[in-house]
Amino acid sequence: xxxxxxxxxxxxxxxxxxxxxxxxxxxxxxxxxxxxxxxxxxxxxxxxxxxxxxxxxxxxxxxxxxxxxxxxxxxxxxxxxxxxxxxxxxxxxxxxxxxxxxxxxxxxxxxxxxxxxxxxxxxxxxxxxxxxxxxxxxxxxxxxxxxxxxxxxxxxxxxxxxxxxxxxxxxxxxxxxxxxxxxxxxxxxxxxxxxxxxxxxxxxxxxxxxxxxxxxxxxxxxxxxxxxxxxxxxxxxxxxxxxxxxxxxxxxxxxxxxxxxxxxxxxxxxxxxxxxxxxxxxxxxxxxxxxxxxxxxxxxxxxxxxxxxxxxxxxxxxxxxxxxxxxxxxxxxxxxxxxxxxxxxxxxxxxxxxxxxxxxxxxxxxxxxxxxxxxxxxxxxxxxxxxxxxxxxxxxxxxxxxxxxxxxxxxxxxxxxxxxxxxxxxxxxxxxxxxxxxxxxxxxxxxxxxxxxxxxxx
Amino acid sequence: xxxxxxxxxxxxxxxxxxxxxxxxxxxxxxxxxxxxxxxxxxxxxxxxxxxxxxxxxxxxxxxxxxxxxxxxxxxxxxxxxxxxxxxxxxxxxxxxxxxxxxxxxxxxxxxxxxxxxxxxxxxxxxxxxxxxxxxxxxxxxxxxxxxxxxxxxxxxxxxxxxxxxxxxxxxxxxxxxxxxxxxxxxxxxxxxxxxxxxxxxxxxxxxxxxxxxxxxxxxxxxxxxxxxxxxxxxxxxxxxxxxxxxxxxxxxxxxxxxxxxxxxxxxxxxxxxxxxxxxxxxxxxxxxxxxxxxxxxxxxxxxxxxxxxxxxxxxxxxxxxxxxxxxxxxxxxxxxxxxxxxxxxxxxxxxxxxxxxxxxxxxxxxxxxxxxxxxxxxxxxxxxxxxxxxxxxxxxxxxxxxxxxxxxxxxxxxxxxxxxxxxxxxxxxxxxxxxxxxxxxxxxxxxxxxxxxxxxxx
Numbered sequence: 008x009x010x011x012x013x014x015x016x017x018x019x020x021x022x023x024x025x026x027x028x029x030x031x032x033x034x035x036x037x038x039x040x041x042x043x044x045x046x047x048x049x050x051x052x053x054x055x056x057x058x059x060x061x062x063x064x065x066x067x068x069x070x071x072x073x074x075x076x077x078x079x080x081x082x083x084x085x086x087x088x089x090x091x092x093x094x095x096x097x098x099x100x101x102x103x104x105x106x107x108x109x110x111x112x113x114x115x116x117x118x119x120x121x122x123x124x125x126x127x128x129x130x131x132x133x134x135x136x137x138x139x140x141x142x143x144x145x146x147x148x149x150x151x152x153x154x155x156x157x158x159x160x161x162x163x164x165x166x167x168x169x170x171x172x173x174x175x176x177x178x179x180x181x182x183x184x185x186x187x188x189x190x191x192x193x194x195x196x197x198x199x200x201x202x203x204x205x206x207x208x209x210x211x212x213x214x215x216x217x218x219x220x221x222x223x224x225x226x227x228x229x230x231x232x233x234x235x236x237x238x239x240x241x242x243x244x245x246x247x248x249x250x251x252x253x254x255x256x257x258x259x260x261x262x263x264x265x266x267x268x269x270x271x272x273x274x275x276x277x278x279x280x281x282x283x284x285x286x287x288x289x290x291x292x293x294x295x296x297x298x299x300x301x302x303x304x305x306x307x308x309x310x311x312x313x314x315x316x317x318x319x320x321x322x323x324x325x326x327x328x329x330x331x332x333x334x335x336x337x338x339x340x341x342x343x344x345x346x347x348x349x350x351x352x353x354x355x356x357x358x359x360x361x362x363x364x365x366x367x368x369x370x371x372x373x374x375x376x377x378x379x380x381x382x383x384x385x386x387x388x389x390x391x392x393x394x395x396x397x398x399x400x401x402x403x404x405x406x407x408x409x410x411x412x413x414x415x416x417x418x419x420x421x422x423x424x425x426x427x428x429x430x431x432x433x434x435x436x437x438x439x440x441x442x443x444x445x446x447x448x449x450x451x452x453x454x455x456x457x458x459x460x461x462x463x464x465x
Numbered sequence: 466x467x468x469x470x471x472x473x474x475x476x477x478x479x480x481x482x483x484x485x486x487x488x489x490x491x492x493x494x495x496x497x498x499x500x501x502x503x504x505x506x507x508x509x510x511x512x513x514x515x516x517x518x519x520x521x522x523x524x525x526x527x528x529x530x531x532x533x534x535x536x537x538x539x540x541x542x543x544x545x546x547x548x549x550x551x552x553x554x555x556x557x558x559x560x561x562x563x564x565x566x567x568x569x570x571x572x573x574x575x576x577x578x579x580x581x582x583x584x585x586x587x588x589x590x591x592x593x594x595x596x597x598x599x600x601x602x603x604x605x606x607x608x609x610x611x612x613x614x615x616x617x618x619x620x621x622x623x624x625x626x627x628x629x630x631x632x633x634x635x636x637x638x639x640x641x642x643x644x645x646x647x648x649x650x651x652x653x654x655x656x657x658x659x660x661x662x663x664x665x666x667x668x669x670x671x672x673x674x675x676x677x678x679x680x681x682x683x684x685x686x687x688x689x690x691x692x693x694x695x696x697x698x699x700x701x702x703x704x705x706x707x708x709x710x711x712x713x714x715x716x717x718x719x720x721x722x723x724x725x726x727x728x729x730x731x732x733x734x735x736x737x738x739x740x741x742x743x744x745x746x747x748x749x750x751x752x753x754x755x756x757x758x759x760x761x762x763x764x765x766x767x768x769x770x771x772x773x774x775x776x777x778x779x780x781x782x783x784x785x786x787x788x789x790x791x792x793x794x795x796x797x798x799x800x801x802x803x804x805x806x807x808x809x810x811x812x813x814x815x816x817x818x819x820x821x822x823x824x825x826x827x828x829x830x831x832x833x834x835x836x837x838x839x840x841x842x843x844x845x846x847x848x849x850x851x852x853x854x855x856x857x858x859x860x861x862x863x864x865x866x867x868x869x870x871x872x873x874x875x876x877x878x879x880x881x882x883x884x885x886x887x888x889x890x891x892x893x894x895x896x897x898x899x900x901x902x903x904x905x906x907x908x909x910x911x912x913x914x915x916x917x918x919x920x921x922x923x
Contacts, residue, residue, distance in 0.1 A: 159561035
């Protein structure tokens, strides 16, 4: 390395993009620092299984430093990044500054409530392990509270669960919740019947899975309805209050409301000081760097880039993975070139032309429930059991860490055979928004609170 | 049932005692209501595995209602019991009263801080899944923060962990923490060396495992020292502050302090209005009922009862299990007798004489770490690998639920072969008591905070 200190790469965020960049840089003559505010990488495509008590958090998440342990040139810092100083080339955290030569920002995305941030506590979204545990807590607790009410001689009205947004996450959640009510919980209660629970899936657009071809959307709708999900398309949520959801004129009691409707890029995108799109994503150059800073890259859900046909790249794991590897390769190539030039000519090298990132869509998969899914591989569209098998295969295959993979497979085989959910634990607080009446020291049935549901379609 | 409504048994608490009472009453001509403030039964002997990231919560806990699902005469309520009205024979919860004919109180025990309740947040104990997750969070976070400090060029002093109390739980925690530092975490950090972590086990009495025969105590001490645990006997904790523990003149920096020193009976014991012992346990009659209320029983850790030799029965699972079954049998026998008498004579029956509960100690097992344990079966004392195998066998055998048993076994086999800890997730808050300096907006190394440890033995 010609006596020079090694080129320092800082990667912010250890999701699919960041982790793949780090692995692609392992063994190269660079020093890599991965910074994440969590200590674990989360396999987001299976988060809904934690939220619905099918898997434990430890089965879909692994410590970042144990994933990267064997790469001696990679260090991991658990810290919250607060900003960047692009001139001085440092990443700022609460208690230190981390200098870089190349920076990869892969901070991902979180929920968007379209200007209604106050809805967040009433209708949690699903992006982190904590989110998933919170949803699990609310769903299980809703049944426990309903059983308690019914046992005390109060209302036995069935529960309403509402999932807002019919993208892949909303569809997964609604389908799996419907299954749990029909099977896993069916015989566990004495005073209520979970099989009567209404699962509503509310979508603003005209179709479920709007990003999918129309025949697959239609198939997904049928599969959802077969599972007992009540799908409301072209329906916009106008208000959420504790235990209540409003869609235009319709006001509905809802024991649990889940948010799967919008995605907002990480606020770290804005801190780079370069133009972004409406969702807060950074408008990157074709090589994924930001304007005027060829040493700074943005990848994954935080990057806004169009493919050759002018369509925005989707915020899915395969895009992030390929971008992570692409950027790592660019950095390695550049270091190599600089070293070559330093040997042959002492002058400052001209920046080399860089290739553009290209994404070839290999297909899309969305699961709906037990043996229910849709899949698109180019022109091939499949649905039902075969699509579900494809989904299962791909997801188990890509789950990070051998141990998790085996265990998840066993869990799944067991769940499939028995309809059992293995992780039905309520941990944390035992209160639920909209059920506050239950927890006052002064009891007494609140009839109004018990009055479930009103006409949904007027 | 002669037209009379079925005899109603209410069981408060679904630990080992309550659950076994419920199972023994399943199918009898009684209606059983199990009330617990959690939705899950926790297999407490393995909680330390969750606290030390070896197992996930879902692997040692199962929903109470799924354990009791097949018993149609048993219902489960998730509710917090607030008191009892023994005259009207009702159990009071926040939002309803639950009437009973027979009452079994099995509310267990929690930590005692000997008049220093303010230590609880600084030195958490280990009784619930939430406790275990909190301990896991603190232990893992301590390493992350130390790595961050060291990476920023600050102190690289090794960490101090302190476990207070060398009963079975304290010994398990200290031994397992020592193993984690030596193996699971050994190669995961770049700026600190977890193998240098000091694990202190502080015990007020002269021996570790004070309830065990002296030769086993001695063996346990040796096994702990072989794992690298620094054992301080005859040492009393006099003060705990954020990040600091004081033992007489000695003041020691401690990144994590865990409390395994004292047990206090559930406050529900006092609400029965009958005499208790110093730890708050209820002084029960030989048949486990309370004075003047033959229809009210107290079992498990909440009951204080001496065996034939005048020794207090220990607060362990086998005692609670046998007591639960014993009380269930008493209730069934009494109902049977009443039904017989109602047929033959209409007069109010005289109370029948009841047998006394006897406990024959079958043995004691305490694990220390990988292949390290002590076991006592009557006069047979064993330690080391054979004791550990016995411990493993007994605990896996009794783990509730077939599915959990198989998975736990796989986890263990995997951990044993690889030294890997599968559940190393930090969830929840990312702050740690005693590390507050790290989270201020205004950074800067606080040298004083970094100064670890002082003379332990003056």
